[in-house]
Amino acid sequence: MKNVISRLCLRSVFFLFIAACNVFAVTHGYISRLSDLDGENSGHSVAYFLTLPVSAGELSLGSASCGLMDATDVYSFIANTAFFDRREFAATHLEWLMGLRKEFVSACFPVEDIGTFGIFSQAFTPGTFGNAYTIDETPSNPSLIDYSVGLTMARGFFHNLLSAGGSFSYLESRLDGTVGRTVCLNADCAMSPSPFVFLHIRAGNLGPGLSYTGNITEALPLQTGCSALIKPFAAEDDLSGIIDPQLCLGVSKLSDEPLNIGASAQAGIFNFLKLRFGYEYALKSGQTVLEGLSAGVGLEQNNYGADLGWKGESEEFGSVWSVSVKAQLRPVNKKKAEDYYCIAQRLFDEGRMRQSLNNAKKAIALDPNMWKAHVLVSTITSIKRRKNGTEIAIIYTGNINGIFSPVMQNNNLAGGLARSKTIIDRMRSEFPYLMVVEAGNFLSQTSIAAKAPVAAWYFKQCAYNAVAIGKGELDFGPDRIFAKNMALQCGYCCTNLSGSYSGLVRKITTDIKGHVFYIMAVTGQNLPAGDNAGNKIADPAKGIRKLLDGKTARNADVRMLIVNDSWERACEIARTFPEIGIILCGGLKQRFETPMKAGNAIVLSPGFNGACVGKLIIRFNDDKKIESYDNHLVSLDNNIPPDSAMAAILGNIPDSSGMEYADKKFSVKDKPSGVFAFVSNRDGKPGIFLKILDQMAEFPLTRGKNECFSPVISFQNNSCAYFEKTNDTSCPVLRVMTLGGAAKWTVPFKGCASCAKFSPDGQWLYFSVREDSSNDDIYRIRPEGSEMQQIVNWKNSSEKYFDFSPNGLYMVFCSNGNGKNQIYITDTIGRKPICISEGNADNLSPRFDPSGKRIAFLSNRTNLKNAYDLWVYDIESGGSGQITVNSDIKDFCWVDDSRAIIFSSGDVKSTLKSIDPNTGIVNRLIPKDQEDTVKYYSERTPRLLFYRSSWKIIYTREYPDGDMEIFQVNKDGSVNQRIVNSTGSDWLE
Secondary structure, eight states, rough: OHHHHHHHOHHHHHHHHHHHHHHHHTTTTTTHTTTTOOTTTOBOOOOGGGGSSSSSHHHHHTOOOOOOOSHHHHHOOGGGGGOOOOEEEEEEEOOGGGGGGGEEEEEEEETTTTTTEEEEEEEEOOOOEEHHHHHHHBOOOOOOOEEEEEEEEEEEEETTEEEHHHHHHHEEEEEEEEEEEEEEEEEEEEEEEEEEEEEEEEEEEESSSSSSSSOOOOBOOOEEEEEEEHHHHHHHHHTTEEEEEEEEEEEEEETOOEEEEEEEEEEEETTTEEEEEEEEEETTOOOOTTTTEEEEEEETTTTTTEEEEEEETTTEEEEEEEEEEEEEEEEEOOHHHHHHHHHHHHHHHHHOOOHHHHHHHHHHHHHHTTHHHHHHHHHHHHHHHHHHHEEEEEEEEOOTOOOOOOOTTTTEOOOOOHHHHHHHHHHHHSSEEEEEEESOOOSSOOOOOOOOHHHHHHHHTTTEEEEEEEHHHHHHHHHHHHHGGGGGSSSEOOOOOOOTTTEEESSSEEEEETTTEEEEEETTTSSSOOTGGGGGOHHHHHHHHHHTTHHHHHHHHHHEEEEEHHHHHHHHHHHHHHTTOOEEEEESSSSSOOOEEETEEEEEESSSTTTTTEEEEEEEESSOOEEEEEEEEEETTTTSSHHHHHHHHTTTTTOOTOOOOOOOOOOOOOOOOSEEEEEOOOTTTTTEEEEEEGEEEEEEEESSSSSEEEEEEEEETEEEEEEEEEEEESOOEEEEEEESSSSSSOOOSSSSSEEEEOOOTTOOEEEEEEEESSSSEEEEEEEEOOOOOOEEEEEEEEEEEEEOOOOSEEEEEEOOTSSEEEEEEEEETTOSSSEEEOTTTOOOEEOOTTTTTEEEEEOOOOEEEEEEEOEEEEEOOEEEEEOOSOOEEEEEEEESSSSSSSEEOOOOSOEEEEEEEETEEESSSSSSGSOOOOOOOOOEEEEEEEEEEEEEEEEEOTTTTTTTEEEEEESSOOEEEEEOOSSOOOOOO
């Protein structure tokens, strides 16, 4: 909050400065002169040269000017310099009436993230005085020089929608031997509410006045004005490069001169020539037509320019003129989002959190999709909250079933208490305030007695706040658990275990930085325990109700329950007791990467056999209520070094004769929300990435020297299959890996593979292989590894491009046995195939609809251009029909309710369209008002994505230069937005 207030104060400094200038004007008697619109009090101000134009462009436009956007703006239009991105310089010579002349030089220096600084100097001198006499008619040769030097600063706000500027200058006037000195302030604001309109307001020459004799002080000529500029061709880049007209209206007022009203026009031609005209009228001045008329011309070439201006100032004394020259250097290299992120990361590594946070936010402002900057901001914010105790971690373990050392799980060594202690120690270094909880089942009925004291020593070394006991401990034996050598300071918690045991507690209360946690633990009655404990398990609901009704539980900030029972029982308890905020399951084989929700409770599960350590991060608001939370499961794999002391203890435990084992079956989340695989070359070569929309994150599944492509995912078995080009083989290899990246293996086959796809239940991976011949055959293999099974192997033909019905009973594929690709339907092991297409055309890409009743495919059967149209085959009737005519369809997908097909078609620029397969009605998926003004890209590879309880369409945009981006759009064509943003190309396959 303090940082926000500081930023608001800094951003308001210029507006406060302008307000101070206005107060100054009131307190020094300027208001009466500004209200004198007719100029009847003229002659009261000195240093009139301050009001003369400082550039030829300003002279030619008159009072109707918003500045020229060059270095000459540094005096009267300071706010304009906030928009500069390069160093600029200017010099002006002005020939005024009666031989008076003025010289002006200026320079601007933009400093990124701070503003633009400027310097200027101006000098005012007379020409030669001829026949000058004093009041006594004595010949005189008077001398006069006025000059000022100043500094300016301007800064933009709200993404340069608004800017403000101010200057401070020293003024000295030398008049025939007498000297007057003072200081002068200028301030202004500029605003661009749209590309077509630019507004400006200014106040200048504010100061304490000038005195030559030391007795009489004369006011400086206060100058105020406002103007509005209209740029009608601002949005027409091509047209404005040829001619760029600008119209301006303005009003200005000197403290002791009449009010001036002006209008001006400027036309830029080919960004080289500028023609300027202006006219201003002074109220009640009786001026002639030529008085107030001005004109000018400007030339610009590369980084240099010159302006010439003329104005009819007086019928008696004639006109005035001015010339300006200007130059600019190369643009200042603005930092990119990646630059700000690198600075933020370096500052973070140095421990300078505040500066790191500011730079990370700047990176996000430039690139809102830079997920690593979001992560850094979140990390810094978390560190701050951790220090003040409003972010607390709950580290939880459980259900290791006596497996104290790493064992093989899913082809990898995982788990182990020594690794677990390493992770807990790391967590303590990250979180000043945390709580460590054991969910129970750390022993089992088959565990040897020597493991019990080792478990107790482990809990003490890791400083557990709560240790629950479950079915495993009850089967191991309560008398052995509550032995003297097993004693813990926190005790062993089980709310519904009958009997009085030394060390048994019904609940645990712990205070973490002022936040009170109330912990209970229950073991379900429906879980069969050993004979020595089964009759000691009471009804969990009664024990929970009794404790929750107590004053301590009611006053606790978080009420947590550890459940050693089934998932259904945990959900029932959550619905019965809405007061419970967290439920930790200690007996489930499933691990919850993302917490489940049951009733009002967050439900956690670390999984089976101690393969993971869980970390729940809770953030509290000022009322000590849970504001938000994040959950992470840390895999105890080979990347985690074991704690040496714990490893030494475990080395002394006798072998348990192979009675303990690891279950290799893992449950995964079905139909996850907003998760898909894509290909990106952001690292130089195409690689496979996993996008998770809810986390605004993109995780690399492959990242290396080899090109990877064509990813397919099965969430049922938590696997991804893809192809990888290697230097060791002439054909790409087919690899399978877990989505978490913990395991990866290569499918063993001879030849070249293509067209990989998982079966709907995730039990098989199908792919086409071309071995010793020129034909492709279809095989399948278990994703975790098994012998290859041949599914379709026909002589003198290639079989590929397959798909599966949603219920997993049928498969369609293409075969070119007659020289043309035909579509066949069969079961998943290739028995009794039936051809469903005509034999005189090519038919490709068969795909079941979500209902499994129809198959859409591409065919060039009737297309006059030999391109492909959409056809639909009805399985029940056995008939097929064409639904598009003479199209050039590249790709397609069904929508979730089978009522429409989204397809990409077009000769040069592919467009996404939607067609009703029943009526044949075709509509553009994305309305033209949702697209860019000029569509110069192709829309291809439409795919269906489930996200936040609804189905979306994701697709690839491909630009003429080969760049590709991934977009998401609703099925009705609304909310078309980019969802993957990187420095390289990203695409779907």
